[in-house]
Amino acid sequence: MRARPIDEPHRVSSQLELLFDLTFVVAVAAVTARLAHGVAAGHGPAGLVPFLQVFFAIWWAWMNFTWFASSYDTDDVAYRLLTMVQMAGVLVLAAGVPAAADDSDYRVVTLGYLVMRAGLVAQWLRVAAEDAPSRRTALRYAAGITVAQVGWVLRLLLAQAGALPPSALPPVFAGLAVLELAVPRWAERAGATGWHPHHIAERYGLFTIILLGESVLAATTGVGRAIEAAGAGVSLVVVAVSALVLLFALWWLYFLVPVGEGLRDRRHRSYLWGYGHYGIFAALAALGAGLEVAVEGAGHALGASPLAICYAVAIPAGVFLVLLWTVPAPILAGPVVRPGALLGCVAVILLLPLAVRLTGVAAVVAAIAAVCVLLIAVTVAPRASRRARAEEA
Template identity: 75%
Template sequence: MAAQTTGSGIRARMRARPIDEPHRGASPLELLFDLTFVVAVAAVTARFAHDIADAHAMSGLVAFLQVFFAIWWAWMNFTWFASSYDNDDVGYRLLTMVQMAGVLVLAAGVPAAAEDGDYRGVTFGYLLMRVGLVSQWIRAGIEDPARRRTAFRYAAGFTLLQAGWLLRLLLAGTGNLPAAAEVPAFVVLSVLELAVPLWAERTARTTWHPHHIAERYGLFTIILLGESVLAASRGVAGALETSAVDGPFVLVAGSGLVLLFALWWLYFLAPAGQGLRDRRHRSYLWGYGHYGIFAALAAVGAGLEVAVEQTGHDLAASPLAICYAVAVPAAAFIVLLWLVHAPIAAQPAAHPAAVPGCAAAVLLLPLAEPLIGIAGVVAALAAGCVLLIVLVLTPARGPAV
């Protein structure tokens, strides 16, 4: 009997899945795949929190953004491929598990990359993931003649760029790549990575499912919010080690939780599946724009961890810096969420003035720290995000702008 796409058989031909497949949702394998990213996100968030607490936020931010890009792009590569070609047979599952192993190697290399700029673990983890991913694309090219050139372009592009990452690692390790050139080299290779899908799909479009993609992005958002809760709990544990529960501690911890709830609410106010279905040509902006949204959520978690921990510790970071470690990513999340969803939305979810106004207020609130303290600032940030939700949910009395 021929294998089916439910994983009940050994072998199934890798065909492009229908764009309008009914009731398409995340598979158990995709959910397992996402769990491997929990380790990587937790590692990069914890490292960034340490950098903030040690008053090295700006230098730590560069490493955070680089490592987070590697994590996000690995997740992106798998997610969009799976949306088009998941046939759930034995070969597909095994190659996906190879990619999961690569994610875990990447996660193990995060501390060295963030602390010492040693990207060997991250690069070799990526090499392992790329073996699985490129094999999947080659198989898709062989078994789906209509999109053979597209699949082989993906395979060739990712293979060449993986060679570029290995060359960058070799040059840096032998001292032939100046330290000042390491970040520019990373940026160039990252831009080329982003260009691969644009180039590959010029021949024929893959058949990703809009509602499936929207669900997958929502699930990753929940993972990041969960990591932020975990980060805040680490701060709670650190604060409780040296002090009893007091007013500022309760206010910061409670307000941080409210802030995360508000960010979750804002993200899911406007489901993206319908917009992606109607405006598929704008999917690149939507998909790539989520790098900033996801990174901002992870950074909020790091900032909240430090804000809670400072209630029981004397940290090297100034109170103003700690406040901005929460406010800046929160404001970035609000603005980027609006910018990314606007091109696919049938109508704006909020009045155009509400989002930038709220973001501006969030960025100004840390200046009140000398008067209301860190706890008061975090509480005000949470209140501002809650107010934005109220403004969005309140029906407009006039025509939408």
């Protein structure tokens, strides 16, 4: 368990990391489907807190493994087996999502999370035993993660016994989440771990693609339900095509940012960028739920109002765009997307649902997609013009 070089050439995701990501496809699909179900039934706000809580567990477990693997991916037998234990925990967590979303029953979700974290604790203990320079840091990680898991178990037991009222559950969750987030900062004070900037950038990009793929799957599911209920109509086609264009546009915008170079040049600010991606990832997952409901609503009536359906698309898209500007800011020399243009597009996106009574859901979703395409155009066109002038000179 020796740390890998931070400047290793051609460092890319391993086959094991890609397999690890596939288990998260199941978990993200489960939490997105439950949010879509709540939005379609007209209970979107009520389902938002369980969605954010379960998604935090998914994101945090994925992120911890990703940064650990960037430092200590030895790919030996013990490493592979402990990683597979974490994969099993992801699948257990995914199985518990319906109960957590519908009945606030977090027993299975908590069990899956504990399995994931136990696998990571074992990895850190291996580092402590085999990599003397990083021993103190590894022991801090192992101790901090273990203390946090004790807190999650106590929260579950107290809630099951009725000693913790429902109103206290969100604050307790927030406190434990802050504790989890504080562990890396505390552990790294004993000695910073090495990680590969371009490998981390690639890993985050791959998870972004997973979330965009989940949105495609969610929209496709909505199309199937709409066709079964009322057949294919013009509105359904417009919403489906617009959803695809919107996802393509968000993909294009995300990968305009030179993250690898930014992480290489400003490693000390990586926490802000890494933690900020919780909002980016959650927004993409919520957008998938909104698009599924919008497509399904184009075929038949749902419990949600047209305004609620439009905002289920507009709000996640707007949040994603704002975070696309603010989250990379600490590691970049300057913004890739002009803030004025971006904020103007976000304002338009958030105002468009108000016109749903006049235009319908399909037109609103199409307009949101068009605004994002316009943002790409005003961002890319000046670059192309500058390159052309440079070549002429």
